[in-house]
Amino acid sequence: MKIYQKLIIGYLIVTLMVGIVGYLGILTTGLAKEGYNEAAHHTIPAINVLSNLKFSGLRIVSSTIEFSFLRTEKQVSDKDIEQADKDIEQADKDIERLINQEIALYNEALKQYEDLVNRFSPAHYEHLQRIRNLGLRIQETSKELINLKRQGKLESGFIEKKEAFEKDEKAFSDAVDFIILKEQKDFINKKKQLESSLEASTIIIILGALISAIAAILIGAFISRSISKPIIKLRDAAGEIGKGNLDTRTDIKSKNEIGQLADSFNKMAEDLKRYHNHLEELVEKHAAELRDANEHLKQEINERKRTEQAMWNSKERFRSLAAMAPLGIYVIDDDRRCQYVNKRWCEMAGMSYEEALGDGWIRGLHPDDSESIFDKLNRKWGFEHRFQTPEGKITWAFGVTNPMSDANGQSMGFVGIDLDITERKRLDEELEKHRNHLEEMVKERTAELTKVNEELEAEISEQKQAEKETQKLGAKLQMAQKMEAIGTLSGGIAHNFNNLLMGIQGNISLMLIDIDSLHPYYKRLKTIEEQIQSGVKLSSQLLGYASKGKYEVKPINLNQIVNELSNTFGQTRKEIVIHQKLAEDLFVIEADQRQVEQVLLNLFVNAADAMPGGGDLILETMNVTHKDIKYKFYEPKAGNYIMLMVKDTGIGMDKSTIERIFDPFFTTKEMGRGTGLGLSSVYGIIKAHGGYIDVESREKQGTTFRVYLPASKSKILKATKTSDRVIKKTRTVLVVDDEEVVQVLCRGSLETIGYRVFTAKSGEEAIELYRKNQDEIDIVVLDMIMPNMSGGEVYDRMKELNADIKVLLSSSYSMEGEAAAILNRGCDGFIRKPFNINVLSAKIREILEKKK
Incomplete structure (x- = not known):
């Protein structure tokens, strides 16, 4: 078992x-x-x-x-x-x-x-x-x-x-x-x-x-005895074999694992004896071969000794020649360690032979050359480097190296020579000093001549610049005087024209109150009212040119206006392809939105008229500064601006046309097709907003207008809509205007909708009326431009009588200048002539209902 x-x-x-x-x-x-x-x-x-x-x-x-x-x-x-x-x-x-x-x-x-x-x-x-x-x-x-x-x-x-x-x-x-x-x-x-x-x-x-x-103890003892006894026999047999008795065998007869182990042990002993005999035969054989090899080795040792003697003789000859040579000679192995240096090399390095061996040779080199010397050792045509002795003496040397290899072609390092070139270096330095001295003398003389030449050129340039500045200032003055004269004339015409329109508009408003929409004259009166608005647009262009056309200033987004107006314009002129390149982060501007729309529309129409057969209209906006604005007729104020470019591919203009392009009533169109006020009003509106405009054009190469408007940090406000409905109230109004027709029309309009009205044709009369009736008067409609006493002075005098007085300022001009100053002093509102009864009643109601 x-x-x-x-x-x-x-x-x-x-x-x-x-x-x-x-x-x-x-x-x-x-x-x-x-x-x-x-x-x-x-x-x-x-x-x-x-x-x-x-x-x-x-x-x-x-x-x-x-x-x-x-x-x-x-x-x-x-x-x-x-x-x-x-x-x-x-x-x-x-x-x-x-x-x-x-x-x-x-x-x-x-x-x-x-x-x-x-x-x-x-x-x-x-x-x-x-x-x-x-x-x-x-x-x-x-x-x-x-x-x-x-x-x-x-x-x-x-x-x-x-x-x-x-x-x-x-x-x-x-x-x-x-x-x-x-x-x-x-x-x-x-x-x-x-x-x-x-x-x-x-x-x-x-x-x-x-x-x-x-039971467990008895069973364990039985099993242990049946296992340990054969193992002891195997141990004793192994000990005999270890002593050299290879004929020892075991007599264990069993069919279990120990019996199999005993059979394997006996077989191992047989194989060990056989291998031992075979090994003795091999040892004898190899001993004979070693004896032969020993004889051969003795012969090789004798030959090597003769070779070493020859090499020693050759080395001694090399040492003798190297010691006598006027050049520095050295040998460096592959580990960059020095194996030999001659006497001359030691003299240049300022160290002994023993100090130079190994890594010591590096200390004999100049500190600035000790790191780069390893990169120079492989140069085919030699290199320059410096020695420096412990005392500080520097010696220049020109070195050449050559690689060494053994009989098998394996690298053994380098052998090199160093030639002392200190004297040559000294001569080169003296020569360089003489050459530099000559060059300095030449440079000084050249500089003197150049300075004299530059002074002469500067004098000539200053004279030319002075002449150009004089011409430029003259052109600016002439341009400014012309624009100012035409602007003054245009403003006066527009003011009187607005007063005429005011009379017509007032009578139309009164007539429309008394009739309904079924009356046979209703449509005719509405047509007359529309023609009055056309007249208002014409006067707005005149006032725009006169820089008096900015009425309602607020923060606006120019990109939005350009996008909306160009899309509308493109639907009416489908033969023109409109391209937009609008800056995403465009600055906000403070402007009258209607006036800006008028500028854009005039520029769009001018471009379209220059492209009768169709073409491209390019619109671009970007943020710029005053440094980016360059034009010969003005110098912009410092600050940020937005630039609007309107470019067409039309017929272009010649130089004479460009010079008159902004003159009022100047036009290149046929009679009846234009008033000549479009671009002049563009000029005036841009100027009124503190901006600048320039034009570039060539015949048959198109025209480019660039408009620059000052940027603002204000935020855009949401628009509010004013009702057109007539507001009827029972309040008392004092109308102050030097034009009798305006007084009559305002009285009639306001009394029709329930107001009680006082009128005055001068500032003095108005002040006296208000002093007597200030407890009854709820609001004053005050004309800004009057003879003898202006609207601003009248407002200040009335303000002294009643600090809580409510005043609506009226004018044909804009809210800029004197009107803005009056509003800043506390005036409650502004209305532009000509106005109808709807707008007047809405403005009065807005002021009366506003909480102080």
């Missing part, structure tokens, strides 16, 4: 014995535990239920007696006290409710105990029946006493009934206590049986464990 089979059988026997012992112990313990659990599941709940049952029964008896006693005492002692009677009745009800609750608890506990008896202790059924009968008797007696109490018949025989009731109570209590005592005795007996069973189980387990341990 094999060893592992013996081990398995022994292990199975021990395991089986341990299992049997364990099973017996578990079985005994389980039976005891089952009995204990059965007793615990029955006895403990039964005792608890019986305790509850006893408590409920006793509570029924005590509560019934208390109930009966209260009623009896009440009848005997407190018959005449009404409140005491009510209290006792309430107590009766509470006790009766308590008795019913206890009866319910008693019945529930009795049912639970009955279930436990049926499940675990049928032998206790007789005791259960006795408890049930006594409990029924107690309940019946309690009910009887309660009924008698309600009927008021409890006085007779109360003591006897109470004693009988208490006897039933005692019998019931004794019966319950007897059963509880019996349950406890049964539980104690079962517990003792459990302890006896556990003691027996412990003894069985201990005996089983001892038996299993003895």
Whole structure:
């Protein structure tokens, strides 16, 4: 039988014995535990239920007696006290409710105990029946006493009934206590049986464990002996073979693993003996070969000695020649270590032969050359470097190196020579000094001549620049005078023209109030009103050129206006392709949006007229500064600007046309096709906004307009819409205007919609009227331009009379200049002539309803 089979059988026997012992112990313990659990599941709940049952029964008896006693005492002692009677009745009800609750608890506990008896202790059924009968008797007696109490018949025989009731109570209590005592005795007996069973189980387990341990020891000893004895024989045989006795064999006869091991051992001993014999033969053979090799080696050693002697002789000759040479000679191996230096090299380096060997030769070089010398060693045509002695003496050298290799072609380092070139370097430096001195002399002379030449050129250039500046200033002055003169003329014409339009507009407004839309003259009056607006646009262009056309200034986004207006324009001129290149981060500008739209539209129309057959209209915006604005007729103020470029591919203009392009009433169009005010109003509007405009054009090469407007840091506000409805109010208005037609029309319009109106044709008259009637006057409509006393002076005088005065300023000019100054001083609003009754009434209402 094999060893592992013996081990398995022994292990199975021990395991089986341990299992049997364990099973017996578990079985005994389980039976005891089952009995204990059965007793615990029955006895403990039964005792608890019986305790509850006893408590409920006793509570029924005590509560019934208390109930009966209260009623009896009440009848005997407190018959005449009404409140005491009510209290006792309430107590009766509470006790009766308590008795019913206890009866319910008693019945529930009795049912639970009955279930436990049926499940675990049928032998206790007789005791259960006795408890049930006594409990029924107690309940019946309690009910009887309660009924008698309600009927008021409890006085007779109360003591006897109470004693009988208490006897039933005692019998019931004794019966319950007897059963509880019996349950406890049964539980104690079962517990003792459990302890006896556990003691027996412990003894069985201990005996089983001892038996299993003895069996395991016997089986282990048997198996150990069957294994160790053959192994000892193998150990002894191995010791004999180790001593050199290769004929030793084992006599183990077994079919298990140890027998197989013994057979393998004997076979190994046979092979070892055979290999030992073979090894002795090989040793003898190799010994003969070594003797032959030794003879051959002696011959090679003799030959090498002769070669080394020749090499030593050659080296000595090299040393002698190198020592006598006027050049520095050195040998460096592949590890950059010095193997040899001659006397001349040591002199240049300022060190001894021993100091130069190894890594010491680096210290003989100049510090600035010691790092770069390794990169120069491979140069084919040589290199320059410096030596520096410990005393600080510097020697210049020109070096050449050549690689060395052994007989097999392996690199052995470098051999190099250094030629002292210090004297040549000194001569080169002196020559360089002479050359530099000559060059300095030439430079100084050249600089003197150049300076004289530059002074002459500067004088000539200054004279030319002065002439150009004079011409430029003259052109600017001439341009400014021309523009100022034409602007003044245009402003005056527009002012008078607006007053005429104001008279016509006022009468039309009054007539429209009195007729409805079905009147035969209604459409004609509306047509006249539209023609008045055309006249207003014409006067706006004149005022724009005169730089008096900026009426409502607010922060706007130029990109948005360009985009919207160009899209609308492109739909009407489909033969023109519009290209947009608008800056995303374009600055905000403060401007009159209508005036900016007028500028764009005039430039678009001018470009379209220059491209009758179609073409490209390029629109571009970008942020710039004053440094980016370059034009010959003005010098821009410092700051940020936005640039608008309008470029067309049309017919272009000649020089004479460009010079007059911004003149009022100048046009290249046919008679009846243009007023000549388009580009002149563009110029005036841009100038009024503090901006600049320039133009570039060539015939047949298109035209480019560039508009520059000052940038603003203000934020864009949302637009609000003014109602066109006439607002009727009952207030008092003072109209101040030097034009009688304006006075009449304002009076008629305002009185028509319910206002009371005072009029004055001069500043003096207005002040006097206001002084007398300031308590009645709610608002003043004040013309800004009047003879003798201006609107600003009138406003200041009225303000002195009443600090809370409300004034609406009117003018044909813009909100800039004097109008802006008056508004800044507290004036409440501005209205531009000509205006209709709708706009006037809306402005007045806005001011009157505005909170100060």
